[in-house]
Amino acid sequence: MSIFLRRSLRSRLLSSNNFKLFLTNYFDSSQTINHRRHFSDNLFHSVCFRSTSLLTENRCYGYGYSHRQHHQSTCRRFFASEAAATAAQRSTSDGLTVEGILANNWNILDDNESDWKSHASAVAQSIHLIKRRLQWKKLKVRLDMLSVQLNKADLWDDPVHAGNISREHGTLMGKVKEVNALEQELLEHIDMIKLARDENDSELESESLKALRDMRKNAKEKELEALLAGEQDSCSCFIEVQAGAGGTESMDWAAMVMQMYKSWAHRRGYNVTVIDEMPGEIAGIKRATIKVDGEFAFGYAKAEVGVHRLVRISPFDSNKRRHTSFAAVAVIPILGDGSSRVQINESDLRIERFRSGGPGGQHANTTESAIRIIHIPTGITATCQNERSQHQNKASAMAVLKSRLDQLEMARQAQLNSQHTQSLTDITWGSQIRSYVLHPYRMVKDLRTNYEVSDPDSVLEGDIDGFILSYLSATLDKEDSDA
Amino acid sequence: MKLALSTVYCPHRFSNLFRPSVFTALWSPICSSELSSYSPTYVKPQFHVPLFLRPPIYSAKLCDLRKWRDWAEGVASSIGSSFVQSDNGPDSSILCRELKWLIEDVVEDHSQFPQTGLENGDDDDMRVKMRANLEELYGLWKQRITERRPFQYIVGCEHWRDLVLSVQEGVLIPRPETELIVDFVCDVVSNNEDLKRGMWADLGTGSGAIAIGIGRVLENAGRVIATDLSPVAVSVAGYNVQRYCLKEKIEIKEGSWFEPLKDMEGRLAGLVSNPPYIPSKDISGLQAEVGRHEPRVALDGGIDGMDALFHLCDGAALFLKPGGFFAFETNGEQQCRTLVEYMENNRGGSLHNFEIRSDFAGIQRFVIGFHK
Ligand SMILES: C[S@@+](CC[C@H](N)C(=O)[O-])C[C@H]1O[C@@H](n2cnc3c(N)ncnc32)[C@H](O)[C@@H]1O
Numbered sequence: 020m021s022i023f024l025r026r027s028l029r030s031r032l033l034s035s036n037n038f039k040l041f042l043t044n045y046f047d048s049s050q051t052i053n054h055r056r057h058f059s060d061n062l063f064h065s066v067c068f069r070s071t072s073l074l075t076e077n078r079c080y081g082y083g084y085s086h087r088q089h090h091q092s093t094c095r096r097f098f099a100s101e102a103a104a105t106a107a108q109r110s111t112s113d114g115l116t117v118e119g120i121l122a123n124n125w126n127i128l129d130d131n132e133s134d135w136k137s138h139a140s141a142v143a144q145s146i147h148l149i150k151r152r153l154q155w156k157k158l159k160v161r162l163d164m165l166s167v168q169l170n171k172a173d174l175w176d177d178p179v180h181a182g183n184i185s186r187e188h189g190t191l192m193g194k195v196k197e198v199n200a201l202e203q204e205l206l207e208h209i210d211m212i213k214l215a216r217d218e219n220d221s222e223l224e225s226e227s228l229k230a231l232r233d234m235r236k237n238a239k240e241k242e243l244e245a246l247l248a249g250e251q252d253s254c255s256c257f258i259e260v261q262a263g264a265g266g267t268e269s270m271d272w273a274a275m276v277m278q279m280y281k282s283w284a285h286r287r288g289y290n291v292t293v294i295d296e297m298p299g300e301i302a303g304i305k306r307a308t309i310k311v312d313g314e315f316a317f318g319y320a321k322a323e324v325g326v327h328r329l330v331r332i333s334p335f336d337s338n339k340r341r342h343t344s345f346a347a348v349a350v351i352p353i354l355g356d357g358s359s360r361v362q363i364n365e366s367d368l369r370i371e372r373f374r375s376g377g378p379g380g381q382h383a384n385t386t387e388s389a390i391r392i393i394h395i396p397t398g399i400t401a402t403c404q405n406e407r408s409q410h411q412n413k414a415s416a417m418a419v420l421k422s423r424l425d426q427l428e429m430a431r432q433a434q435l436n437s438q439h440t441q442s443l444t445d446i447t448w449g450s451q452i453r454s455y456v457l458h459p460y461r462m463v464k465d466l467r468t469n470y471e472v473s474d475p476d477s478v479l480e481g482d483i484d485g486f487i488l489s490y491l492s493a494t495l496d497k498e499d500s501d502a
Numbered sequence: 503m504k505l506a507l508s509t510v511y512c513p514h515r516f517s518n519l520f521r522p523s524v525f526t527a528l529w530s531p532i533c534s535s536e537l538s539s540y541s542p543t544y545v546k547p548q549f550h551v552p553l554f555l556r557p558p559i560y561s562a563k564l565c566d567l568r569k570w571r572d573w574a575e576g577v578a579s580s581i582g583s584s585f586v587q588s589d590n591g592p593d594s595s596i597l598c599r600e601l602k603w604l605i606e607d608v609v610e611d612h613s614q615f616p617q618t619g620l621e622n623g624d625d626d627d628m629r630v631k632m633r634a635n636l637e638e639l640y641g642l643w644k645q646r647i648t649e650r651r652p653f654q655y656i657v658g659c660e661h662w663r664d665l666v667l668s669v670q671e672g673v674l675i676p677r678p679e680t681e682l683i684v685d686f687v688c689d690v691v692s693n694n695e696d697l698k699r700g701m702w703a704d705l706g707t708g709s710g711a712i713a714i715g716i717g718r719v720l721e722n723a724g725r726v727i728a729t730d731l732s733p734v735a736v737s738v739a740g741y742n743v744q745r746y747c748l749k750e751k752i753e754i755k756e757g758s759w760f761e762p763l764k765d766m767e768g769r770l771a772g773l774v775s776n777p778p779y780i781p782s783k784d785i786s787g788l789q790a791e792v793g794r795h796e797p798r799v800a801l802d803g804g805i806d807g808m809d810a811l812f813h814l815c816d817g818a819a820l821f822l823k824p825g826g827f828f829a830f831e832t833n834g835e836q837q838c839r840t841l842v843e844y845m846e847n848n849r850g851g852s853l854h855n856f857e858i859r860s861d862f863a864g865i866q867r868f869v870i871g872f873h874k
Binding site for chain 2: 298371372373376377378379380381383385386387388390407408409410411
């Protein structure tokens, strides 16, 4: 596919307000309720409707949608509990299932063609993809396991563990319900269309067809949402960049990479705070850590973990030779309060301040109050120097340390894709993920997905969503086929 | 005219200061209800409003502001490590960071420039609202570099713990090391309700830093008396106490050490102090920011720097109640040891459980202990 096409596809996706809205709303807890309600409505609606349509088809027909809506609200009460996650094979009144639709391989036409089979097939494809991205089979197994644990009598003997179990159960259950609701809705639209055709009700038919077409768009958006379904995806995060070998050249590159993330975060409306920055002697940075605050910051940024390579004519080389520089990127999720994996003992910490020499205290006036905290049992350290008081530097360094220890623990439990849990020290300089070429030609290419862009400037100005999304979908789809 | 708004001339200590004016609201963004209750007592020459609390009545074109910034950065870079070599002063990277903070304090809506200073605005002609004009900024940065005027005096504040304290010439800029005294108190009162509810004293309070830190740690329980010999310190501390709404809790008294605490003998739950402790002979060799600009009375601790510390130990024996806690900051290992020795030999009858604590740079800095 040409770069141009990809770029325009991407910009279309990103410029769609819906897309942004959905991504930001998806797991926002305050929104989830609405969202669920929306889904549940559809779900209950379908269950109710299907039971009526099977049993009392004649009566139902002819009252059209308005009757249905009325009816739906009455039967919602009865089905509220059991309807939730029943995994029974759903089908239309004449026995068509979602798998059946997929197997039929109906032609998928442009979405303004009014062919219901095409729409239905497109929706079924989306559902299929969403399931793959959610790792559906694994997810169901995990959900069953969690349900078993939730029913154990002694569960709450360990409240932290119980809290984690019930939280995860709730999250997974929510996803299952949403997917079930999508399937139900699809089948229901098909039923409706068939019904309308049988009865020669062209108004109902076009109404139902339109509903199905709307659903097609909606399902397409959900495909993207499913990219960020990981447990930590909705977290804020720290992004760390470290210069590779090569002195000033690489330090300058590391600073450019960090700037790219700052701009990216800014575009996305995230809040950026510099936590720690070790400047290079002549230019750039040796290493830096920023905190990126906002929903899904980790979900997106985790796609950036690895080594980024730059090829250019060096601005630091008087002979104008071509240079290759490297910068490593690590991303650490910041778990919300309460979901932290580790308990830190004060006595395990050594807190240090960079000592400028001299007797300190009243002798010295300094605005330098950087703090380094060392977790003695693991040797993990965290540094903050960007706050204006020592106390605040200590608090920030503590937050970084906590996240690093959490990450270590998660890696230990192997709950995350191991790659995303790499700390800077783990990243081997061999694992390049992306190449930025400014000379002799201009191109940025992701070595994992082959996604490429011919305008490095825009990328370095933070336009990296295309890389992120293509990587996320590629990995999820790959994970699935590996499984 | 240049400094007209940064300096308010007050014939009486607080009369003009708290007269309703354009500043009234700005002086007390944290707590505004208690301003009128200070009564004028005697003359204090000047009071500086911290830069970040001044009204944003100036503006500059973004390009001009950048020009100033670039100039200031250039000046800072040219310093290299020469200050470090001459007297352990700041190097250019520290100066550049100070410059960034100066911009943060002076530009009204700093969130317009979320990243490195001023890069984000595209529009050169855009006007930026500021709390000082460009001319003043040039002057301030010149003072920073050529006179080595401390950054904290330039912006009129110091970030200390989670506080932003007003400081000005005549008042010692609180040091990061001293933050730990509040942590010690926090630890002690966290498992001793009696001490938490008691009366605490911070002697030689300067900007009021320790007193305010402790006042917040004690929450709604205890109270703090803070004393200082210097009238400037007393008024600046009063202002800071006011800003943190602690007027009911912290009483500031002018006078020498224990003198304002008469009839408190045997009643203090805690006593803390960071008294002047630098030996007189070392004063002349101090880092320029300190030696040339900070008040000698806040630094000079006599021949071996221990004059005030000994006096405080004697007072601790007399003023603390049974079980009461004390913490003093010192010049380092030598003074810590001498002090503990002194107390063991001379005050061992009333004080005990002495401990020497280090600061985060690993220097033995504090002596703490209890009344028997
Ligand atoms: C090193 S400064 C400490 C200020 C403040 N406590 C701090 O930590 O930032 C010492 C303080 O003691 C005050 N001081 C000096 N001699 C004093 C005395 N005889 N009685 C009371 N205070 C005195 C000085 O004015 C100065 O504010």
